[in-house]
Amino acid sequence: MHTVYKISANDQNVVEEFNARPIGHHSPALQRVLNVIRGQPVRDKYVLICTKPHQEWTLGKLTGERGKPVRLLKEQVFTSVEDAEREVFRRRWERHTGTKG
Amino acid sequence: MKITGYADKISARPGESIRFMVNCERPRYRADIVRLVCGDLNPDGPGIREQVVPTPANTSYKGRPQKIESGSYVKIPNSPLLQNLTSFTVQAMLWPTTPDSGAQAIVSKWQDRRRSGFALVIQAGRLALQLGDGKGTVEVVSATKPLLARQWYFVAASYDAETGRVTLYQEPQTDYPTVSDAARIRKKTQLAQMGSHQAGLMFAALRTGSGKGRLDQKFNGKIDSPRLANRVLDRSDMERLKSGVPAHLQESVVGAWDFSQDISSTIVTDMSPNRLHGETVNMPARGMKGYNWSGESMDWKQAPEQYGAIHFHADDVYDAGWEVDFSLTVPAQLKSGLYAARLRSGAEEDYIPFVVKPTPGKEKKLAFLLPTASYMAYANEHMATNAGLIELLSGRLAPLDKNSLFLNEHREYGGSCYDSHSDGSGVCYSSRLRPILNMRPKHISALGGDGSSLWQFNADTHITDWLETKGYDFDVITDEDLHYEGLALLKPYQVILSGTHPEYHSLQMWDAMKAYQNQGGRLMYMGANGWYWRVAFHPDCPGLMEVRRNEGGIRTWAAEPGEYYHSFTGEYGGLWRNQGRAPQVMLGTGFSAQGFDISAPYHRLPDSFQPRAAFIFEGIGKDEVIGDFGLIGGGAAGLEIDRADERLGTPPHALVLATSKGGHTDIYLVVCEELLVTTPGLGGTENELVRADMVFYETPGGGAVWSSSSIAWAGSLSHNKYDNNVSRITHNVLERFLDPAPFVR
Numbered sequence: 001m002h003t004v005y006k007i008s009a010n011d012q013n014v015v016e017e018f019n020a021r022p023i024g025h026h027s028p029a030l031q032r033v034l035n036v037i038r039g040q041p042v043r044d045k046y047v048l049i050c051t052k053p054h055q056e057w058t059l060g061k062l063t064g065e066r067g068k069p070v071r072l073l074k075e076q077v078f079t080s081v082e083d084a085e086r087e088v089f090r091r092r093w094e095r096h097t098g099t100k101g
Numbered sequence: 102m103k104i105t106g107y108a109d110k111i112s113a114r115p116g117e118s119i120r121f122m123v124n125c126e127r128p129r130y131r132a133d134i135v136r137l138v139c140g141d142l143n144p145d146g147p148g149i150r151e152q153v154v155p156t157p158a159n160t161s162y163k164g165r166p167q168k169i170e171s172g173s174y175v176k177i178p179n180s181p182l183l184q185n186l187t188s189f190t191v192q193a194m195l196w197p198t199t200p201d202s203g204a205q206a207i208v209s210k211w212q213d214r215r216r217s218g219f220a221l222v223i224q225a226g227r228l229a230l231q232l233g234d235g236k237g238t239v240e241v242v243s244a245t246k247p248l249l250a251r252q253w254y255f256v257a258a259s260y261d262a263e264t265g266r267v268t269l270y271q272e273p274q275t276d277y278p279t280v281s282d283a284a285r286i287r288k289k290t291q292l293a294q295m296g297s298h299q300a301g302l303m304f305a306a307l308r309t310g311s312g313k314g315r316l317d318q319k320f321n322g323k324i325d326s327p328r329l330a331n332r333v334l335d336r337s338d339m340e341r342l343k344s345g346v347p348a349h350l351q352e353s354v355v356g357a358w359d360f361s362q363d364i365s366s367t368i369v370t371d372m373s374p375n376r377l378h379g380e381t382v383n384m385p386a387r388g389m390k391g392y393n394w395s396g397e398s399m400d401w402k403q404a405p406e407q408y409g410a411i412h413f414h415a416d417d418v419y420d421a422g423w424e425v426d427f428s429l430t431v432p433a434q435l436k437s438g439l440y441a442a443r444l445r446s447g448a449e450e451d452y453i454p455f456v457v458k459p460t461p462g463k464e465k466k467l468a469f470l471l472p473t474a475s476y477m478a479y480a481n482e483h484m485a486t487n488a489g490l491i492e493l494l495s496g497r498l499a500p501l502d503k504n505s506l507f508l509n510e511h512r513e514y515g516g517s518c519y520d521s522h523s524d525g526s527g528v529c530y531s532s533r534l535r536p537i538l539n540m541r542p543k544h545i546s547a548l549g550g551d552g553s554s555l556w557q558f559n560a561d562t563h564i565t566d567w568l569e570t571k572g573y574d575f576d577v578i579t580d581e582d583l584h585y586e587g588l589a590l591l592k593p594y595q596v597i598l599s600g601t602h603p604e605y606h607s608l609q610m611w612d613a614m615k616a617y618q619n620q621g622g623r624l625m626y627m628g629a630n631g632w633y634w635r636v637a638f639h640p641d642c643p644g645l646m647e648v649r650r651n652e653g654g655i656r657t658w659a660a661e662p663g664e665y666y667h668s669f670t671g672e673y674g675g676l677w678r679n680q681g682r683a684p685q686v687m688l689g690t691g692f693s694a695q696g697f698d699i700s701a702p703y704h705r706l707p708d709s710f711q712p713r714a715a716f717i718f719e720g721i722g723k724d725e726v727i728g729d730f731g732l733i734g735g736g737a738a739g740l741e742i743d744r745a746d747e748r749l750g751t752p753p754h755a756l757v758l759a760t761s762k763g764g765h766t767d768i769y770l771v772v773c774e775e776l777l778v779t780t781p782g783l784g785g786t787e788n789e790l791v792r793a794d795m796v797f798y799e800t801p802g803g804g805a806v807w808s809s810s811s812i813a814w815a816g817s818l819s820h821n822k823y824d825n826n827v828s829r830i831t832h833n834v835l836e837r838f839l840d841p842a843p844f845v846r
Contacts, residue, residue, distance in 0.1 A: 022497070023497045023551050023698055023699065024551075024766065028767075031767055034496070038492045038493050038496070039493050045492070047485065047498060047500075047501050048499065049501055050502045050545055053543070059498075069506070069509070
C-alpha cells in the first residue's frame with residue numbers, strides 16, 4: 001500500500017506508545033503512522049526470520065522478485081519479537097522523518 | 102530444506118496402502134510413522150507431541166534428489182503427418198500475459214539436440230518463427246513490432262519448403278491509434294530443408310531434452326484455436342480455419358484443436374479428420390474466455406464456442422510425479438487419527454501428514470473432520486513473500502520459518518489459491534500431489550496471530566492435542582472423504598468436530614453435512630470462516646481442487662469477468678453466501694471480520710442464562726470473562742471471526758451465548774462482502790460487525806449445533822494445563838453432544 005499520509009515531527013508523541021506495546025491496541029494516531037510504515041511495498045520490506053523458533057529471530061528483507069532468496073540481516077539477533085518490532089520501527093522512522101525517534 | 106516429500110493419498114483405512122515420494126539431497130534418511138498430537142513449537146504451549154508407531158516402513162532409506170517440473174502445456178504425440186511436414190502453416194489466437202519475460206513457445210515441433218523442426222515463439226517480445234534443419238543450423242524470422250500484454254492477436258507463420266520463404270502474421274484484434282503492434286513479415290530463409298524428427302507437437306512450451314527439467318520456453322497467457330496445415334495457406338484460408346475446417350481445406354489441415362471441447366478434462370481434441378488428439382500437462386486453466394467472447398454469456402456451458410482458450414502458466418504444477426520411495430500398508434489395529442511419515446536426515450526434517458480412517462463398522466462416536474480442502478486452498482501460499490500486505494493485516498512483522506523461506510525460493514513447488522501466477526493471474530487450481538510445506542507440524546505461519554502463529558493444519562493440532570489429553574476416543578476423517586463418500590461417512594457419528602478454519606466446501610460436502618444435521622447429527626464448529634467458498638474437485642485427476650474467486654469475499658485475486666464457472670464441474674463458483682447458502686445456514690454464524698494481531702475474550706450474553714444453554718456454562722461464573730488467554734493472539738476470539746445474523750440464515754431459535762464485540766483492535770476490519778457503501782469506522786474498536794458470536798441451537802431429529810466462531814478458539818484450550826473456561830465449555834458441549842438423548846424430540 002502506498003499511503004498519502006507523511007510522517008513528520010508532529011507524530012513524535014506516538015513513538016513512546018509504540019515502544020511500550022509494539023503489537024496490540026494502538027491509538028488512532030499511532031495506527032495511522034503504522035499504516036504508513038507497515039504498508040511499505042514488498043521490495044526491501046522487512047520480515048522476521050525465525051532462526052530458532054520462538055526463541056531467536058533476525059531481520060530479513062524481501063527482494064520483491066519471485067524466487068530470489070530473502071536477504072538475511074544476520075548482524076542483529078533478537079530474543080523477543082517485540083525487540084525486533086522496535087528495531088524495525090526505529091529504522092523506518094528514521095527513513096521517513098530523517099530523525100531518530 | 103534438503104528433504105521434502107508427499108503422499109499419494111490424504112487418508113487411508115487399515116489394510117490400504119499409502120505411497121510416499123521423497124526428495125532427499127543427503128545419502129540416507131530415516132522414516133518413522135508417527136501419530137501427531139500437537140505440532141506447536143511454542144514453549145508456552147503443550148510443545149511437540151507425537152508418538153512413533155512401529156510399522157515395517159520405519160527404517161532407513163537411500164536418499165535421492167527428486168525435482169518438480171512446473172509449467173503447463175499441451176502435448177500431441179508424434180505422427181507421420183507431423184513428422185513428414187515440409188511446408189506448413191501454423192496459426193493461433195494469442196493473448197500473451199508476459200510477452201517481455203523471455204523466449205516463450207506457442208506451438209513447437211522441435212527437437213533441440215539436433216536443432217530440428219519449427220517453433221512459433223515469442224522472442225524479445227515479438228512473434229517469431231524458429232526453423233532448424235536438423236544439422237545444427239537455425240534460422241529465426243521475427244516480427245518487427247512488440248506484442249502487448251493482455252491483448253488478443255491473430256498470429257501465424259507459414260514456411261514454403263520449395264522457396265524457403267517464411268511469412269509471419271502478427272495481427273492485433275484491437276486497434277489503438279498511435280500504437281503500432283501489427284506486423285507482416287516476408288523473408289526468404291537459406292535453410293535447405295526443415296529437419297524431421299520424432300518428438301511430438303507441443304503448445305505453450307518446448308523441450309530441450311526428454312528428461313525432467315528440460316521443459317523450456319514456457320508460455321504465460323492464453324492460446325485459442327491453434328491450427329496446423331501441410332502447406333502455405335493464404336490469409337483468407339487462415340481466416341476460414343479459425344472457426345472450423347471447411348471442406349476445401351480438409352486435405353491441407355494437419356490439426357485443428359478445439360480447447361472448448363472436454364473443458365472438464367485433460368483431453369485436447371483435434372476436430373480435423375486426422376484426430377491428432379492430445380492432453381494438457383500440469384493443469385493449465387480451462388473454461389477461460391476466448392478471443393471471441395462477446396460478454397453476453399458468462400457460462401462456458403452455455404456458449405462453449407466462446408471459451409476456446411486455455412490459459413497456460415509457466416508456474417502451473419499438478420502432479421510432481423516423483424518416484425515412490427516407500428509405502429505403508431496401514432496396520433489393521435492402528436486406530437484412526439492424524440499421522441505422518443516423519444523424515445529425518447541429520448538436522449534436516451520433514452513430515453508427510455496423512456489420516457488413518459476407521460475400519461467401517463468400527464467407528465467411534467466422535468469424528469474430527471480435518472479440513473483438507475482448506476489445506477489445499479492454502480497449499481504452499483506465498484502471501485508473506487509475494488505481497489507486502491501481510492504486515493498490515495497482522496499488525497506485526499511477517500514471521501518466516503524455514504518452510505516459508507524454502508517455498509519463496511522454490512517456485513516449482515507451485516502456489517496456492519491465495520497466490521497469483523507469475524503473470525498476475527489468479528491460481529485457481531491446487532493439487533496435493535506435491536510437497537505442501539505449510540501443511541506440516543512445527544510450521545509457523547505469518548497469518549497465525551501473535552504468539553504461536555499457527556494457521557490451518559498446525560492450528561488444528563491443538564484440537565487433536567485437546568482430544569488426546571482429555572482422553573476422548575475419536576476418529577479422524579477428511580474433507581476429501583466427505584466429498585467422495587457423502588453422508589455415509591458422517592452417519593455413524595454422534596458428533597462431528599470441525600477444524601479451526603474449514604473454509605472450502607464442495608456441493609457434495611455441503612449437502613452431506615446438512616443432511617447429517619437434519620438427521621440428528623451434532624456439529625461442533627471449532628473455528629471460523631467456515632463453509633465460505635465453493636470448490637470443485639476434478640472428476641478424473643485425484644487430489645486436485647478448483648476455486649474461482651468470484652464477485653465478493655475476502656480474496657487475494659479476482660476471477661476475470663466471464664470466468665466464474667468451475668472448469669472441473671461447470672458449477673458456478675465463488676462464495677456459498679452468493680448462492681443462497683451463507684455460513685449462518687450451516688453454523689448459525691458466518692464470516693464477519695478478520696485481523697491477525699491479537700485476539701479478544703468473549704463476554705456472556707443474556708441467552709447464555711437460558712435453561713437450554715445451562716449445560717454449556719456449567720461451572721462458568723455469571724460474569725466470567727471467557728478466553729482472555731491463549732496461544733493465538735492471547736485470546737480465544739481472534740484471527741477470523743463469525744457473527745450470527747438471522748438475515749443470512751441464523752435460525753430464529755438460535756441462542757447467541759457470548760460475544761467478543763468491542764474487544765478487537767482496529768487491525769480487525771469488517772469483511773468486504775458486507776460493504777455496499779464504504780464508510781469510516783470499519784475497525785474493531787468502532788464497528789459492531791467485528792465480533793465472534795458463540796451460538797447454540799437445536800436441529801431437527803434431536804441434533805444440535807454449537808459454534809465457537811473463532812479461529813483462535815483452539816489456541817486457548819491448553820491454557821493452565823487444560824483447566825480453563827474455553828476447555829471447560831468445549832468439554833461441556835462435547836459431553837452433552839455425545840449423549841444420544843435428543844435435544845428436541
